[in-house]
Amino acid sequence: MQHTRAPLSMSTLYIVGTPIGNLEDISLRALRILRQVALIAAEDTRKTARLLAHYGIQTPLTSYFEHNKLAKLDHIINTLAQGKEIALVSEAGMPGLSDPGYELVRAALKAGITVVPVPGPSAAVTALVVSGLPTDSFLYLGFLPRKSAERRRALEAARAELCPLVIYEAPHRLAACLADVEQVLGDRPIAVARELTKIHEEIFRGSINQARQHFAGEVRGEVTLVIGGASKKEQLWDETRARAALAELLAGGLDRKEAVKQITAASGWTRRQVYQLSLETQEA
DSSP states (O other), X not given: OOOSOOOTXXXXXXXXXXXXXXXXXXXXHHHHHHHHSSEXXXXXXXXXXXXXXXXXXXOOEEEOOTTTHHHHXXXXXXXXXXXXXXXXXXXXBSTTSSSSOHHHHHHHHHTTOEEEEEOOOOHHHHHHHTSSSOOSOOEEEEEOOSSHHHHHHHHXXXXXXXXXXXXEEOGGGHHHHHHHHHHHHOSOEEEEEESTTSTTOEEEEEEHHHHHHHTSSOOOSOEEEEEOOOOGGGOOOOHHHHHHHHHHHHHTTOOHHHHHHHHHHHHOOOHHHHHHHHHHHXXX
8 A cells, every 4th residue: 555645855746736716725735845846747837837926936847738748758757756756737726637637647656656635726626515506425527528419428327316417618618518408407406607716706506598598698717517416306217127117017007108108207218218128028
């Protein structure tokens, strides 16, 4: 079992959370680590440079973003292997959460390098706690696929979840995303958090249909959606339950069409899926 604390003389990769907007939202520990390390691997060097300048930190920067993360991997691991400390930061929030970081953490662990988290802000959790929706559990989906058909399939897979769904979205795709969300999930309660902790912060709370109307025009800034979970009535049955209920109706003399109709209404399955199940049940 690997320990997460080690003497400073040993190589360490720090995963450092940085502000998602307001520069005051950074911990004293994060500032100390950013000053202490030999190098900072940043998703957006320009944005990180502004943060460092604000706090008078002069630690060297190297870029580490989605399109160069694999090419930079060896350089960063080799630097760590020399006994130097490196901090990984994303453009905003905690690195690795819908941002580059996973591959670097895996490579560091494989090389026997200590990986230490330095917690900081997260748009997902920040939006969730002010959404007005239940917070005892949630499902984080990150960024949904850009294409509508793929996005709907991803939403369909989460349709029966009883807990809130947390989604990141780009402002120019928000309208299309909300349209797909309403079509797949129905008109559930939603909170749309835009520009969190920034000057133009906005948190909209209402139904999905109301959100579509509110954000029908041009939208700017990063967006986090917190969508209400399925009701007990909407919860999807598993196959064993659906098959057993269908077999019971058919055995009781109900015709296939009516049995399929009743199970479709109660199970959350599509009519096509239930009909196929009825054929399999009859053959069995």
